[in-house]
Structures are given as C-alpha cells and as structure tokens.
Amino acid sequence: MLADASGEAEVLVEGDGAQALAWREWDAPDVDADPGAFERHGVHEMIDALRRPLVPLPGGGSMCIEPTRALVAVDVNTGGDTSPAAGLKANMAALRELPRQLRLRGLGGQVIVDPAPAPKKDRKQMEQVLRAALRQDEMETVLAGWTQLGLMELQRKRERVPLHEVLG
Structure with a gap:
C-alpha cells in the first residue's frame, strides 16, 4: 500500500448508506404509524397550542411568545397569584420552559424576555x-x-x- 501511495485515494470497501444504517440501528419502531395515531396522541392539539402565543405555566402564571420581524418578545405574567413570591415563581417556571418553547416554535435570533416583577436580587437565581x-x-x-x-x-x-411561517 505504501508503494501505491502516490495519486488519488481509492475506495477499498463501499460503506453503508444512511438508509442501511437506520435499519440496522433502529431495530424497534419508535413511531406509531397506525391510522388515528395523531388523534390518540393528541398531536393536533399540541400543534394548535404552538400556534397560540400564550403558554400556561404551572402555578397559574403564563408566558406570551410573540415573534416579530426584529426579535422574539417573551412576556411573563403571574396570573391570579398575588403572593410576594409570585413574580419569582412565574419567572422560574417560564425560564425553565423557554428553551423548549423556542425550539418547538423554531424561533431564533434576538430574544427579549420581559420577566414578571421580581426584585433585582433574584436576577442571579433566574440566570x-x-x-x-x-x-x-x-x-x-x-x-x-x-x-x-x-x-x-x-x-x-x-x-x-x-413554525408560524410553515403553518401560515
């Protein structure tokens, strides 16, 4: 082989393609392809929820995600909770959920989060x-x-x- 090192590299054995690798690696079906699977798993309801800007949070708060031409605006609200820690609880729940919501909605670029009212001392914890x-x-x-x-x-x-551009 060293004597034949000059020139173009040769293919000794053709490797498996993506389809062959997938069939070998995915031995059990992960997808429910039966008729009615979308209804059974609630896929249509999940897609409808992603079309709406309002995301309910545990504890009664909510997060509103609105993409604009320049940025993605996220507004966090406490809802009906009026306790002193309501702002911090709503912000924590929203910040835990935010990356998932942005990923599901396909949003990127500049994202501005307007947190619920909370003292400045809580910013480090929120970060x-x-x-x-x-x-x-x-x-x-x-x-x-x-x-x-x-x-x-x-x-x-x-x-x-x-997602809002794909779904129209």
Whole structure:
C-alpha cells in the first residue's frame, strides 16, 4: 500500500448508506404509524397550542411568545397569584420552559424576555435557572445579560423556518 501511495485515494470497501444504517440501528419502531395515531396522541392539539402565543405555566402564571420581524418578545405574567413570591415563581417556571418553547416554535435570533416583577436580587437565581435549561437544549444560545429596563436579552441560533411561517 505504501508503494501505491502516490495519486488519488481509492475506495477499498463501499460503506453503508444512511438508509442501511437506520435499519440496522433502529431495530424497534419508535413511531406509531397506525391510522388515528395523531388523534390518540393528541398531536393536533399540541400543534394548535404552538400556534397560540400564550403558554400556561404551572402555578397559574403564563408566558406570551410573540415573534416579530426584529426579535422574539417573551412576556411573563403571574396570573391570579398575588403572593410576594409570585413574580419569582412565574419567572422560574417560564425560564425553565423557554428553551423548549423556542425550539418547538423554531424561533431564533434576538430574544427579549420581559420577566414578571421580581426584585433585582433574584436576577442571579433566574440566570442560573435559564443557564441550566439552556444546557439541556441543543441549540446554541447566548445569554447576553440584562438591559437597563430590566429585560433579559438572549441571542439564539436560527436553524430552521419558524413554525408560524410553515403553518401560515
């Protein structure tokens, strides 16, 4: 082989293609392809939920995700909870759920989060929760920091067409 090292590299054995690898690696079906599977698993309801900007959060709060031409605006609300810790609870729930919602909706670019009212001393804790949630997400996201008005700024890689454009 060393004597034949000059020139173009030769293919000794043709490797398996993507389809052969998939058949070999996926031995058990992971997809329910039976008629009525979408209804049984509630897929249509999940897609409808992603069409709506309002995302209900545990504890009665909500998060509103609205893509615009320039950025993605996320507004966190406490709902009917009026306790002193309501803002922090709603923000924590929203920041845990935010990477998943952005991924499902196909949203990226500049993301501005308007958190529910919470003291400045809680910002560090909120950042830690968001960073932990971002570590579990595969999409490259940078937490840019806080603005002067108390908004959290993120920069997220755009990898696909947003869901609202696909669904129309």
